[in-house]
Amino acid sequence: MAGGPDYIWSHAMRPPGRINNERTPAMTSINPLIPRQPVPTLEVETVGGGSWRLADQSPENFTLVVFYRGLHCPICSNYLGDLNKKAGDFAERGVNLVVVSSDDAERAAEAKESWGLDNLTVGYGLDLDKAREWGLYISTSRGKTSTGVMEPDLFSEPAMYLVRPDGTLYFGTVQTMPFARPRFADILGALDFVIANDYPGRGEVVDHHAA
Numbered sequence: 084m085a086g087g088p089d090y091i092w093s094h095a096m097r098p099p100g101r102i103n104n105e106r107t108p109a110m111t112s113i114n115p116l117i118p119r120q121p122v123p124t125l126e127v128e129t130v131g132g133g134s135w136r137l138a139d140q141s142p143e144n145f146t147l148v149v150f151y152r153g154l155h156c157p158i159c160s161n162y163l164g165d166l167n168k169k170a171g172d173f174a175e176r177g178v179n180l181v182v183v184s185s186d187d188a189e190r191a192a193e194a195k196e197s198w199g200l201d202n203l204t205v206g207y208g209l210d211l212d213k214a215r216e217w218g219l220y221i222s223t224s225r226g227k228t229s230t231g232v233m234e235p236d237l238f239s240e241p242a243m244y245l246v247r248p249d250g251t252l253y254f255g256t257v258q259t260m261p262f263a264r265p266r267f268a269d270i271l272g273a274l275d276f277v278i279a280n281d282y283p284g285r286g287e288v289v290d291h292h293a294a
Contacts, residue, residue, distance in 0.1 A: 112212070112216075117289055118252050118255070122250060123213070124138065127183055135204055143177025143178075144178055145245045145248075145253060146248075147180050149163070150209070151183070151184050152184065153184045153185065153186040154186055155235070158261040158262065163203065165267055167198075169268070169271065171202070173271070176278065180203055184207060190207070191205055191208075214239040219239040219240060220239070220240040220258070221238065223237060241257075251284075253277075
């Protein structure tokens with residue numbers, strides 16, 4: 084590689100500018116999560132009072148952490164409504180559930196009530212630095228959505244993670260857009276196979292040169 088690894092590293096750590104007369108992008112603190120490695124800590128306040136901590140979870144098999152965009156997102160409403168209907172199916176498979184956004188308490192409470200999320204723990208106030216630790220993308224507001232709700236100035240985009248009881252990642256998917264998210268029916272079907280066959284987390288290689 085031209086310039087060698089030291090050259091690339093020294094230039095990658097610079098603020099936005101130009102290399103070889105080409106504009107370089109701003110640095111990002113986004114953090115890719117790796118299967119079989121520990122996930123970051125997570126603690127959020129929840130609608131209805133109290134807090135939820137990932138470290139306190141002791142599921143039989145997994146904790147499913149679903150990050151959603153917020154009250155402004157009509158797709159999130161339908162998506163989490165489907166999860167709410169299937170909460171018992173996940174419980175039968177030994178999976179704890181939590182849904183989290185960077186919304187404030189008022190918006191999260193409205194989402195839980197108006198979307199009918201009575202079977203879900205709804206966390207709110209996700210700090211955007213913490214969102215970056217979890218590998219989430221962040222968007223700026225485009226004003227009101229089709230539901231007439233204003234988007235926050237900044238908010239995190241969707242993601243879904245299955246975390247083992249020991250705090251390591253089993254499965255993850257992160258998105259830049261609200262569309263085409265994994266279907267919970269498919270996740271349930273995959274869980275049946277995974278649990279029955281003790282199927283390991285894949286994508287675990289950190290350094291493919293050393294593997």
